[in-house]
Every structure is written in C-alpha cells, then in structure tokens.
Amino acid sequence: MRRGASLVRCMLVSIVAILVGLCSARAVEPDEILANPQLEQRARHISRELRCMVCQNESIDESHAPLARDLRLIVRERLVAGDSDDAVFSYLTARYGDFVLLRPRLTARTLLLWLAPVLVFCGGAFVAVLAVARRRQDAATMPSPLSEAEETALSRLLAASDEQPALPKRNPPATST
Amino acid sequence: MIAEIGHFALVLALAVGILQSALPLWGVRRTDHTLMRLAPALAGVMFVVMGIAFACLLTVHALSDFSTQNVFRNSHSTMPLVFRLSAAWGNHEGSMVLWTFTLALFAALLSAFSNRLPVDLKAATLAVQGLIATTFLLFILLTSNPFLRLDPAPAEGRELNPVLQDIGLALHPPLLYVGYVGFSLAYSFAVAALVTGRIDAGWARAVRPWVLIAWIFLTLGIALGSYWAYYELGWGGWWFWDPVENASLMPWLAGTALFHSIIVMEKRNAMRVWTLLLAILAFSLSLMGTFLVRSGILTSVHAFAVDPARGIVILVILSLFIGGALALYAWRAGELGPGGLFSPLSREAALLLNNLLLATATATVFVGTLYPLALEAFSDDKISVGPPYFNLTFGALMVPLALCMPFGPMLAWKRGDLLAAAERLLAAAGLALVAAAIGAWLTQGGPLLALAGFALGTFVIAGAVSDIILRARLLTSSPRTALSRLAGLPRQAFGTLLGHAGIGVFLIGVVSASTFESETIRTLRVGETMSVGAYELRLVASGPRSGANYQDVVAGFDVRRDGISLGHVESAKRVYLASRVPTTETGQLRIGFGQLYVALGEVGKDGKVGVRAYWKPNILLIWFGLVMAAAGGVCSLSDRRLRIGAPAVARRAVAPTVTAQ
Numbered sequence: 001m002r003r004g005a006s007l008v009r010c011m012l013v014s015i016v017a018i019l020v021g022l023c024s025a026r027a028v029e030p031d032e033i034l035a036n037p038q039l040e041q042r043a044r045h046i047s048r049e050l051r052c053m054v055c056q057n058e059s060i061d062e063s064h065a066p067l068a069r070d071l072r073l074i075v076r077e078r079l080v081a082g083d084s085d086d087a088v089f090s091y092l093t094a095r096y097g098d099f100v101l102l103r104p105r106l107t108a109r110t111l112l113l114w115l116a117p118v119l120v121f122c123g124g125a126f127v128a129v130l131a132v133a134r135r136r137q138d139a140a141t142m143p144s145p146l147s148e149a150e151e152t153a154l155s156r157l158l159a160a161s162d163e164q165p166a167l168p169k170r171n172p173p174a175t176s177t
Numbered sequence: 178m179i180a181e182i183g184h185f186a187l188v189l190a191l192a193v194g195i196l197q198s199a200l201p202l203w204g205v206r207r208t209d210h211t212l213m214r215l216a217p218a219l220a221g222v223m224f225v226v227m228g229i230a231f232a233c234l235l236t237v238h239a240l241s242d243f244s245t246q247n248v249f250r251n252s253h254s255t256m257p258l259v260f261r262l263s264a265a266w267g268n269h270e271g272s273m274v275l276w277t278f279t280l281a282l283f284a285a286l287l288s289a290f291s292n293r294l295p296v297d298l299k300a301a302t303l304a305v306q307g308l309i310a311t312t313f314l315l316f317i318l319l320t321s322n323p324f325l326r327l328d329p330a331p332a333e334g335r336e337l338n339p340v341l342q343d344i345g346l347a348l349h350p351p352l353l354y355v356g357y358v359g360f361s362l363a364y365s366f367a368v369a370a371l372v373t374g375r376i377d378a379g380w381a382r383a384v385r386p387w388v389l390i391a392w393i394f395l396t397l398g399i400a401l402g403s404y405w406a407y408y409e410l411g412w413g414g415w416w417f418w419d420p421v422e423n424a425s426l427m428p429w430l431a432g433t434a435l436f437h438s439i440i441v442m443e444k445r446n447a448m449r450v451w452t453l454l455l456a457i458l459a460f461s462l463s464l465m466g467t468f469l470v471r472s473g474i475l476t477s478v479h480a481f482a483v484d485p486a487r488g489i490v491i492l493v494i495l496s497l498f499i500g501g502a503l504a505l506y507a508w509r510a511g512e513l514g515p516g517g518l519f520s521p522l523s524r525e526a527a528l529l530l531n532n533l534l535l536a537t538a539t540a541t542v543f544v545g546t547l548y549p550l551a552l553e554a555f556s557d558d559k560i561s562v563g564p565p566y567f568n569l570t571f572g573a574l575m576v577p578l579a580l581c582m583p584f585g586p587m588l589a590w591k592r593g594d595l596l597a598a599a600e601r602l603l604a605a606a607g608l609a610l611v612a613a614a615i616g617a618w619l620t621q622g623g624p625l626l627a628l629a630g631f632a633l634g635t636f637v638i639a640g641a642v643s644d645i646i647l648r649a650r651l652l653t654s655s656p657r658t659a660l661s662r663l664a665g666l667p668r669q670a671f672g673t674l675l676g677h678a679g680i681g682v683f684l685i686g687v688v689s690a691s692t693f694e695s696e697t698i699r700t701l702r703v704g705e706t707m708s709v710g711a712y713e714l715r716l717v718a719s720g721p722r723s724g725a726n727y728q729d730v731v732a733g734f735d736v737r738r739d740g741i742s743l744g745h746v747e748s749a750k751r752v753y754l755a756s757r758v759p760t761t762e763t764g765q766l767r768i769g770f771g772q773l774y775v776a777l778g779e780v781g782k783d784g785k786v787g788v789r790a791y792w793k794p795n796i797l798l799i800w801f802g803l804v805m806a807a808a809g810g811v812c813s814l815s816d817r818r819l820r821i822g823a824p825a826v827a828r829r830a831v832a833p834t835v836t837a838q
Contacts, residue, residue, distance in 0.1 A: 029778060030700045030787060051561045057419045059563065102563025109558055116544040117570045121537040128529055132521065139518050158378075 028061065032072055039079050046075050046088055051102050059102055071100075180245045183233025184324035190226040190277075191314040197223055197284075197307025201300035205373060213300035217288030220303050223310060224285035231278040234323055238265040244330030247271060247323040253336035253755045255726040263347030264337040269487075270323035272350060276467060277313045279351075279358040280306065283387070287362060294383055301369035302362070309361055312494055320487050336726070336755035345405035352398030353425060357463035359391020360428060363435065364460030367453045368502055371509040376453065381443035384456070386814055388439060392432045393810035399425050400803040408763050413774045413791050415690075415799055418567040423546045424466035427539050431459040434535035437528050445590060447517035447525055450510050451532070457506060461499040462539070468495055523593040527585040534578045541570045579633050579684060582677055583640020587647075601647055605639035620693060630688030637681030641674045672813030679805030686770070686798025695792045698778075700785050710792030712773055713737045717745075719786050727753045729762065730780050732788070736766055736773055743768060748775040748788075770795045 028047075034040040044061060050071060052063035060068040060075075071092070078088045092100050104110045197219040204212025234247075238261050243249045251268045252261055266275040284306040291299060317323075340346070366384045370376040402425070407415040416422065435455040441448045468491045519525035545562045552558050583605060587598035612635035613628045620627070646652060648670060649663040695710035706715045719732040729749040736743045748764035766773040771794040778787025 028698055028789075030698050033698065049563075049565055051563060057417065057563070062414070097559060099559040099561055102561050103565035103569075104560045104562055109552060109556065110548075110560065113544060113548045113562065113566075114570075117537055117541045117574060120540040121533065121574075124533045124536060128533060129521075132519070132526075132529075135516070136518055 028072065029069070032069070032076065034076055034080065039076070042085060043072070043076050043079055046079075046085055047072055049089075049102050050075070050092065051100050053096065053100065179233050179236050179240075180242065180324040180326060183230045183237070184322065186226050186230035186233065187274075187314060187318055187322070187324070190223060190230060190281075191311060191318060193219060193223045193226055194307050194311035194314055198304050198311055199307075201304040201307075202372075205297045205301050205304075208297075210296060213296050216300040216303035216307075220281070220284040220288040220306065223307070224281040227274075227278045227281040227310075231274055234265050234271055234274055235262055237324075238262060238271075241334065243332065243334050244327055245323075246325045246327050249327055249331050249334045251337050252334040253726060254333060255755070256337065256342065257725055259344065259347060260337060260342045263341070266350050267337050267341045267346070268323075270317070270321040272354070273313065273317050273321050274323055275351065276354055276358060277310055277317065279354050280310050280313065280361055283358055283362050284310070287387070291383055295373075295375055295379075297373050298366075298369050298375045298380070298383075301372050302365045305365035305368045306361065309365070309498070312497070316490060316494060320490055333755075336753065339727070339751075339753040339756060339758045339760050340409065342753070343405060343409055345401055345409070349398055349402045349405060352394050352401060354398075354467075356391050356393075356395025356398050356432075357425075357428060357467055359387060359394060360432060360456075360460040360463045362387040363391070363456040364498075364502065367456035368505060370453060371505050374509075374512070376449055376513055378443050378446050381439045381452070385436060385439045385443060388432060388436045388456075388459075389810050389814045392429070392436055393807045393814070395425070395429050395432060396803055396807040396810065399429060400800050400807070404800050407796075408765060409760070413694075413763075413776070413793065415796070418545075418564045420469070420546050423542050423567075424462075424469050427542050427546075428459055428462040428466055430535050430539040430542070431455060431462050434532045434539070435459050437535075438532050441525050441528050442516075445517040445519065445525055447519060448529065448532075449516045450513055453510060453513075454506060455532070455536075457499075457502045458539075461495075461502070462543075464495055464498060519590070520592040522588065522595050524585060524588045524590050527581065527588050527593075530581055531578065531585065534574055534581075538571055538574045538578075541574065542567070545570070576633065579637050579680065582637050582680065583644070586641075586644045586673055586677075601643060602636075602640055605636055605643050608639040609633070609636035611635075624692055627688050627692035630692075631685060634681045634684035634688065637684065638678045639681075641677035641681065645670060645674050668816040669813045672809045672811075672816065675809030675812055676806045677809075679802045679807075679809055681802070682798050682805055683802030686795050686800075686802055689771075689795035690793050690799065693794045696789065697791075698787075698789050700781075701788050702784055702786075707788065707790065709773070709790040710794075711738055712743070712768075712792055714746075714773075714775065714788070714790055716786060716788070719780070719784065722749075724751075726755060727751050730777070732775075732777055732780075732786050734764075734775060734788075746773060746775055748777050750777050750780060767797065770797045770801070772796050 028044070034043060047061035048059050050060045052058045052060045052065055052068040052071070054065050054067050055063045058068075060071045074092070075088055078091055083091065089101065098105060104113060106114055197216065200212050200219070201216035204210070204215070237245045237248050238252055239258065241248060241252055241254045241261060243252075247268065247270050248264075251271070252264045256264070265271045284303055287306070288299070288303060294302075363384055366380065366387075370380055399422075402422070403415045406417065407413060435452065438448050438452045438455055442452045517525075545566055549560050549562055552560060583602055584595075584598050587593075587601050588595070609632040613632040616623065616628050616631040645663070645666070648666055649659055651659045651663065654662070697707055697709040699707040701707060701716040703716050703719060706713055708714070714734045714736055717733050717735050719730070722729045722731050729751050731747055731749040733745060733747045735745055744766050746764040746766040749762040751760045751762050752758070753760070761776055763774060763776045765775070771792065774791040774793055776789045778789060780786050
C-alpha cells in the first residue's frame with residue numbers, strides 16, 4: 001500500500017485512509033467464533049481490552065486488520081488451552097508490552113494517571129472550600145459598606161434590570177414602595 | 178485568477194488583522210476614543226475580506242480547478258457538488274481558512290450587536306480577536322496556503338478521503354468550528370477584562386450569549402460526529418475515546434462549566450476569578466482541539482494532514498496564546514477584588530460543585546489523552562489509555578454530577594435549604610424507582626447497574642420537569658393562573674428544563690444501548706435467515722450497484738418480528754473508484770427509539786455474505802438527548818435578558834406592589 005504514492009504527504013494521507021478502510025468493519029469473523037459460548041463471551045470481553053497495534057486507537061475486537069485477527073485467534077487459543085483471563089493478559093503483555101493493554105496496569109509509572117481524577121477533585125474541593133470560607137470570614141469581620149436603605153435601593157435597581165420582559169411601560173418603576 | 182484573489186484577500190486580511198490588534202489596544206492605553214472606535218470598523222473589514230477569501234476557496238473547489246494544489250489533492254470532478262464544496266474544509270489548509278473566517282464572523286457579530294458594552298472593553302476584546310486572527314493568517318500564509326498553484330495543471334484530482342464523503346462529515350467540521358471559535362470570544366473577553374480591569378455582572382451578561390452559542394454548536398457538532406462514526410465506521414459504537422474525540426469533548430466540558438459559572442457571576446457577582454480562568458481554558462482547549470488533530474502528535478484516523486514541521490509552529494502558537502493568557506491571569510486576577518458571598522448550601526454552591534465535577538472530568542480526559550505521550554517522552558515506556566480507563570474514571574464522575582443536577586435549580590441563591598429541595602424532589606425520586614422497577618420487569622431483572630442507570634436518567638428528567646411545575650405552581654393553583662404563570666417564566670427556565678432533561682434522555686440511551694445490545698455474526702446465503710434479539714433478518718438479495726464515483730456490493734434484508742414484517746434494510750461495502758479505498762455503508766432500520774444495525778463483512782464469490790447484525794435498543798435517545806440539550810441552549814439564548822442588544826425595561830419593580838395588595 002505504501003509503494004503507490006510518490007509524495008510523502010500523499011503517502012501519509014493514503015496510509016491513514018487505508019488504515020481507516022482496513023479497520024472499518026467490525027472484526028470478529030464467523031469462522032473465529034468458539035463453539036463454547038461462555039469461552040466466546042470471555043474472548044470478546046478480553047478482546048475489548050486489547051489494542052490493535054496497527055490501527056490507531058481501536059481494540060482488536062473492533063479492528064479488521066490482519067494483526068488484530070491474529071491476536072483474537074491467540075486469545076481464543078489460550079482460553080481453549082484453559083488459561084484464566086489474567087493469564088491471557090500476561091501472555092500478551094509478555095510478547096507485546098503494556099502497549100497492548102487499553103486499560104493501563106496500575107504501576108509506579110501509571111500511578112499519576114489513575115490518581116489524577118481523585119487528586120484534581122480533592123485539590124479543587126479543598127481550594128474551593130478554603131476560598132468560600134475565607135471570603136465569608138473576611139466579610140464577617142468587615143462592616144457592611146452600604147447602609148440597609150442603600151442595600152434595598154441597590155437590590156431594587158439590580159432587580160429592575162433583571163430578566164423581565166419589556167411590556168409597554170405602564171408604570172414608572174415603583175419608587176414609592 | 179480566483180485563487181489569486183483569494184490569496185490576495187488572505188494577505189489583506191493579515192494587514193487588517195495587524196491593525197485590528199494594535200490600534201484599539203493603543204487606544205485603550207491612551208484612553209483615545211477615536212482609536213478605540215476603530216475596532217468595530219476593522220472587525221467589519223476583516224469579516225468582508227475573510228469572506229472573500231473563503232468564497233474564493235469554495236469557488237475553486239466548486240469549479241474543480243485542479244491547477245490549485247489544494248483542489249487537486251482533495252477533490253475529483255466526479256464528486257457531487259456538496260462534497261466538492263465540503264472538500265474545501267475537509268483538509269488542513271481549507272479548514273484553517275474556515276476557522277479564521279468563523280473567527281472574523283464572531284468578531285463582526287460582536288461589533289454589530291453589543292452596543293451597550295463599555296467602549297474600552299469592546300475595543301480590547303476585538304483587539305484580542307484581531308491578534309488571534311493575525312496569528313492564524315500568518316500560519317496559513319507561511320505554512321498552509323490553500324491557494325498555491327500547480328504548473329502544469331493536472332487533468333484530474335486525487336479525490337477527497339472517501340470516509341469524508343458523507344453528508345454528516347460535510348457538516349461536522351463547520352459546526353464544530355463554530356463551537357471552537359465561539360469560545361474565542363469568551364477568551365478575548367477574559368483577556369480584555371484582565372487588561373482593562375472591568376469585570377462585573379455586566380461582563381458576565383455580555384459574555385454569556387456567546388458562550389451559549391458556542392456551546393450549542395459544539396454540542397451539535399459532537400453529536401453529529403458521533404452519529405457519523407456510529408453509522409459510517411461500521412461497528413456501531415458511538416464514542417471511542419479517540420484522542421480527537423477527546424479533543425472536542427474537553428472544550429465542551431469546560432464550556433458547560435463556563436456557562437454555569439457565568440450564571441453565578443451574573444446573578445451574584447461571585448466566582449469571578451474562576452470564571453475568567455474557565456473562559457481562558459475553554460478556548461485554550463479549543464485551540465488544542467483544532468491543532469492537536471492536525472499536528473500529528475495525536476495520530477488517529479482523523480489526522481488527515483500529518484506533518485511534523487507544522488507541528489512545531491502549532492506548538493509555538495498554542496504556548497503563545499495559552500501561556501500568554503495564563504501569565505496575564507496570574508498577574509492580574511488577584512487585583513479583581515472579592516466577589517459575592519454564599520453559604521455552602523445554596524445554588525451558588527451547587528453550581529460550584531457542578532464546576533468542580535466538570536473541571537475534574539475535563540482534567541481526567543486531558544490526563545488520559547496526553548499521559549501516554551508524556552510517559553513516552555520521559556521514559557520510553559509505551560502504554561495505551563483506552564475506553565476501559567475513560568469509562569471507569571469519567572463515568573464515576575458523571576454519576577454524582579447527574580445526581581446533583583436536579584438539586585441545583587431547587588436551591589435558592591445565597592442560602593438554600595437542602596431538605597426542602599429534597600422534599601420537592603420526592604416525586605422525581607419516586608418516578609426514578611418506578612422506572613427502575615419497569616426496567617427490571619422488561620428485562621427480567623437485568624443488570625443492577627443498568628437499572629440504577631435508568632433510575633438516574635429518570636430522576637434527572639423528572640427533577641427538571643418538577644422544577645418547572647413547582648415554579649409555575651401548576652398543581653396547586655387554577656389552570657388559568659398556572660398557565661399564565663408558566664408563560665411568564667423566563668425562557669431560561671425552559672432552557673434549563675430542556676438542557677437537563679436532555680442529559681437524562683441521553684443517559685437512558687447510553688445505558689440501554691450499552692447494556693441491552695444484542696449482536697449476531699453469521700454467514701448468509703440469499704434466502705437464509707438469522708435472528709438478532711427478537712428480530713429476524715432474511716437476506717433477500719445481494720449484488721453489485723454503481724454510484725457516481727463508487728461501486729457498491731449491496732445486500733438487502735427483510736426484517737420480521739414474530740412473523741410480522743417490519744421493513745427492509747440495505748447494507749453495502751463500497752469502493753471509491755479514484756482512490757480504490759473501501760468503506761462500509763451500514764444499514765439501519767429504526768424501530769421505536771432503537772435501531773436494527775446491519776454491517777457487511779466478507780462477501781464471497783460463492784454468494785456467501787458475512788453479516789453482523791445488532792439490535793441497539795433506545796440508541797437514538799443518545800443523540801436525541803444531545804439535540805434536546807442544544808435546544809435548551811437555544812431556549813436560554815432567546816431569554817429576553819440575554820437577547821443581544823435588547824433594551825431591558827424595568828418591570829419587576831411593579832410586582833411587589835401587586836402582591837402587596
């Protein structure tokens with residue numbers, strides 16, 4: 001597929017296009033399916049967790065590439081041989097590295113990845129609580145810069161400019177209340 | 178000739194852009210109103226000039242002028258007109274012109290419609306827009322010019338990537354770009370606020386419609402892209418956690434957080450510093466979305482222009498805009514002064530929690546998308562972060578968000594009563610339980626998680642509806658007064674209803690389609706039958722068929738359930754003649770909100786057809802919910818208070834006197 005194109009970029013574009021083409025049909029072919037439905041279901045489940053390494057960002061369950069087919073067959077072979085799911089994963093990572101796993105394993109290298117949501121949430125919550133509390137404390141210790149009458153007048157002014165539909169002006173703003 | 182006019186227009190636009198970014202800012206600095214007032218005029222000129230450039234690009238594509246390199250590479254004379262036109266933005270160079278044109282459009286709209294803005298804020302905002310446009314034009318002219326000529330001119334083009342020859346993908350980029358670029362205004366407003374020091378409820382009110390417009394388009398663009406992937410890529414998934422999808426999801430999440438936090442700022446003058454940061458982040462993520470796709474850093478099926486040299490320039494631009502704005506923010510945000518107060522149980526606090534969860538979700542997607550890159554750069558380890566990671570982390574964040582969603586509108590500003598809110602949501606909670614029970618009955622006690630999902634979706638919908646019912650007091654007053662009260666509710670209330678209920682509908686769609694899908698893979702001959710879910714598919718015919726620029730192998734199926742015919746569905750494998758690229762053209766038959774989805778596998782010489790058939794219950798609710806949410810955005814936008822330039826006439830001051838009588 002690479003030899004036909006002369007320009008580098010055209011080549012890249014066509015590779016992308018061909019990859020899209022190659023990967024563009026749901027993969028599992030009828031002849032791959034195992035007779036034992038339980039094993040087949042496990043195989044499908046495992047396939048969804050494994051990456052097709054020639055297509056970008058597709059699991060071998062989705063990919064139509066020959067490599068993905070080979071991997072699917074390996075998965076089924078191992079299952080038929082009696083491997084547990086974990087053993088299948090280990091078998092494949094021993095050969096293809098962690099790259100093949102779509103769900104990264106929790107290691108020192110991926111700790112930050114897995115903790116990121118928790119860290120961001122807790123950090124954010126901490127900052128937010130702190131900011132809100134400090135604001136309230138500041139306000140409590142400071143005298144209100146406006147008198148009560150001024151506050152009412154202000155809130156009326158704010159309310160007056162708020163969200164009301166413009167019907168014909170029947171009354172002037174109710175200054176008398 | 179047309180290409181040269183376009184090229185010239187781009188150069189002219191660059192000159193205008195330089196003026197638009199420099200003169201108004203200088204005016205702001207010297208408090209020179211004449212200079213500041215130049216900004217709207219220059220933005221108008223920019224719009225016209227960019228319009229000419231974009232029109233020229235469309236014209237050379239429509240005319241199939243293959244002496245233009247861009248047309249030669251991305252078009253073919255046999256393509257129908259709509260795809261010849263969409264080919265104009267279905268490539269890197271053209272999409273950059275569309276991007277810049279949209280940018281100019283937004284600046285022009287701003288100068289035309291916000292007459293009530295303070296002059297200096299408007300001038301500074303438009304100047305920042307000009308600066309963005311200038312940078313993009315420089316990028317286009319130096320590295321990605323779509324108007325370059327070929328000599329000698331080829332007789333025929335290379336054809337647009339066949340996957341892109343689809344009406345969904347013809348419309349997907351423009352929608353997405355309007356969304357991305359719409360956030361540029363929020364960014365420009367934020368930078369202008371930091372420069373001028375003007376930040377108050379008026380600022381929030383001025384920015385909010387633009388954020389909403391951007392969000393609506395982004396929502397529709399993402400929904401369309403997702404639906405396209407669903408029917409075109411052929412395995413019936415609708416979201417893949419592909420880096421490019423993530424790139425569009427991040428600004429959407431940030432934008433969703435932004436238009437919620439802007440409400441707080443507008444109503445209560447709180448969360449100002451955070452809102453500014455979100456505005457900057459939303460556009461920064463949009464820029465990343467636009468650029469990471471094209472830089473080749475995140476290789477994926479979408480990267481139709483993979484070019485490492487451009488990547489460097491792109492990274493420089495990214496760091497300039499993101500770094501620059503964040504530096505300005507760090508320097509100036511502290512001087513903005515304190516905002517409004519609120520208790521930990523109030524609508525402000527609820528919206529703060531919404532923002533916290535959405536920001537965490539954004540960060541999760543960000544980390545998940547970029548972590549493999551970072552790890553590879555620092556340690557040579559190659560890992561993949563795929564759907565299992567995102568489903569787990571992102572899903573875990575969306576559950577509390579959905580759970581809290583109905584509570585927000587029920588809490589009062591400043592100081593709310595959680596117990597009262599919970600009481601008002603009792604009916605919704607009851608309905609949610611009923612929904613789960615019905616779900617359990619229909620699916621004969623389906624998976625617990627799915628039932629919880631149904632309950633959650635129903636709770637969100639029912640919660641949104643109860644809010645409106647309670648606000649209009651529909652159940653406790655006479656129908657006439659209730660109806661008039663309903664009509665008197667601000668449109669924004671209905672926007673919230675549609676938006677929140679849309680998310681609930683979306684949730685139910687996601688849960689049904691992912692848990693109760695059935696799949697059958699078989700090889701069929703004509704006349705044979707297979708069953709999928711409760712349905713039976715009979716292959717009635719298969720054979721070749723020719724299209725304008727492609728050749729199909731089509732298979733037709735009759736669909737029955739319990740012997741009753743439900744219709745006919747066709748599915749095809751397609752080969753585009755010019756590039757010999759194969760695609761799948763899947764067939765769908767809609768039944769209720771679900772779809773019967775048929776994709777073809779191998780078609781053998783002996784007449785055997787590989788068939789994958791799926792029954793996807795309620796799958797259409799996924800997109801229906803998103804469209805509903807976008808409609809909610811439109812509804813909010815039409816709220817009188819936000820209608821751009823509409824004079825706000827006081828009337829509420831009358832109301833107290835009426836009730837006092």
